[in-house]
Amino acid sequence: MSVGTAAYLGLAVLGWGRFAAFFSHPTLIALTVATFAMTGVAFFAGGNLSPGTREDRSNRWVLTAFGLIGLLNAYLPAYTDRKEFWTIAEYDAYCARTSRLIPGLY
Numbered sequence: 001m002s003v004g005t006a007a008y009l010g011l012a013v014l015g016w017g018r019f020a021a022f023f024s025h026p027t028l029i030a031l032t033v034a035t036f037a038m039t040g041v042a043f044f045a046g047g048n049l050s051p052g053t054r055e056d057r058s059n060r061w062v063l064t065a066f067g068l069i070g071l072l073n074a075y076l077p078a079y080t081d082r083k084e085f086w087t088i089a090e091y092d093a094y095c096a097r098t099s100r101l102i103p104g105l106y
Helices: 002-016 026-045 057-082 090-105
Strands: none
Touching (some): 002 026, 002 057
């Protein structure tokens, strides 16, 4: 689970351009810490998404579609922030993202 989280964060860093540039923003540091904290909590949360029945194999195409959407969701927002494309005010956007993510810890 933490390998997947690190890979997802790595795509965001790649979209931002450089490691140092990504972590030069305090709000991105806070988002990184919050993401890894929620990953740590998820280890102890338990849970199961399986209903106990076998799925039809013809539905497997959905996994590819969701995987592609997930990769774009990791890379594209950081890339558009770096290029200042589809962004609101830079500081306000980071504060809004941080304030939406942090309450998920409680």
